[in-house]
Amino acid sequence: MPHSHNPIEDKDLLALAVRVARQAGEMLLNRPLAFDISTKTSALDFATQMDKASEHLIVDALLEARPLDGIVGEEGASCPSTSGITWVIDPIDGTVNYLYALPGWNISIGARDENGPLIGVVYAPTVNSIWTAIRNGGAFFNGLPISCNDPVTLERALIGTGFEYDVEKRIEQSRVVAQLLPLIRDLRRMGSAAVDLCYVAMGAFDGFYESGLKEWDSAAGGLIAIEAGAVLTTNEAGITVCAGPSLHPALSKAVLQ
Numbered sequence: 001m002p003h004s005h006n007p008i009e010d011k012d013l014l015a016l017a018v019r020v021a022r023q024a025g026e027m028l029l030n031r032p033l034a035f036d037i038s039t040k041t042s043a044l045d046f047a048t049q050m051d052k053a054s055e056h057l058i059v060d061a062l063l064e065a066r067p068l069d070g071i072v073g074e075e076g077a078s079c080p081s082t083s084g085i086t087w088v089i090d091p092i093d094g095t096v097n098y099l100y101a102l103p104g105w106n107i108s109i110g111a112r113d114e115n116g117p118l119i120g121v122v123y124a125p126t127v128n129s130i131w132t133a134i135r136n137g138g139a140f141f142n143g144l145p146i147s148c149n150d151p152v153t154l155e156r157a158l159i160g161t162g163f164e165y166d167v168e169k170r171i172e173q174s175r176v177v178a179q180l181l182p183l184i185r186d187l188r189r190m191g192s193a194a195v196d197l198c199y200v201a202m203g204a205f206d207g208f209y210e211s212g213l214k215e216w217d218s219a220a221g222g223l224i225a226i227e228a229g230a231v232l233t234t235n236e237a238g239i240t241v242c243a244g245p246s247l248h249p250a251l252s253k254a255v256l257q
């Protein structure tokens with residue numbers, strides 16, 4: 001069934017996602033005494049018991065409120081939608097930061113309908129930050145409207161990026177870093193794609209790029225960046241580029257492999 005575009009319902013969806021993200025954040029702030037680490041696609045790619053517990057909490061709460069919605073979760077949660085709404089969840093984006101007790105890890109909850117991304121919530125409790133967006137409704141940081149930096153030239157641009165867990169792909173990614181670094185102001189690797197996109201949205205970064213992102217990495221942060229005025233693209237080679245309209249073409253060209 002197609003989702004009807006009712007602004008009241010969209011606000012309810014956002015309020016639900018905010019409530020659930022805050023609940024998961026509260027649980028995650030209680031760090032376990034010991035981590036139980038399970039590797040995924042490579043030795044570098046892992047999840048902890050907390051990634052799984054966070055996904056359970058989020059999925060249970062969303063389906064309790066909206067049993068007909070679909071779910072796509074990084075840790076494997078998956079169910080089809082009969083309402084037209086599908087939630088796309090990263091229960092901890094920035095798992096390596098979480099493991100090392102570095103700030104910036106977050107809970108990323110997006111919702112999409114037949115027209116694409118509809119709701120985005122990125123909650124990073126260690127930096128007291130919540131970014132939100134509803135499609136065509138603007139982007140917000142802790143309740144205040146935000147917009148990306150524009151115009152910015154490449155040589156003045158502070159750019160965020162991240163790296164894949166696959167070592168072969170990292171070799172390619174390091175070549176791109178080598179070609180890009182001399183062309184820009186500086187580069188940051190903060191450890192969370194969702195927050196990187198939100199940093200573009202609020203002007204804390206001028207741009208961001210990364211190859212090989214998964215849907216849950218960018219579902220919420222991507223909508224927040226777009227609603228803040230940024231351009232977000234992913235090319236055939238799988239390179240995602242996000243920046244204000246004036247910087248986006250030059251950054252896209254500079255990160256071509």
Ligand code: IPD
Binds near residue numbers: 074093190
């Ligand atoms: C990772 C982070 C990281 C990015 C990786 C993602 P995870 O997500 O967002 O910054 O470089 O590509 O996989 O594994 O911590 O959820």
Ligand code: CA
Binds near residue numbers: 091
């Ligand atoms: Ca994750």
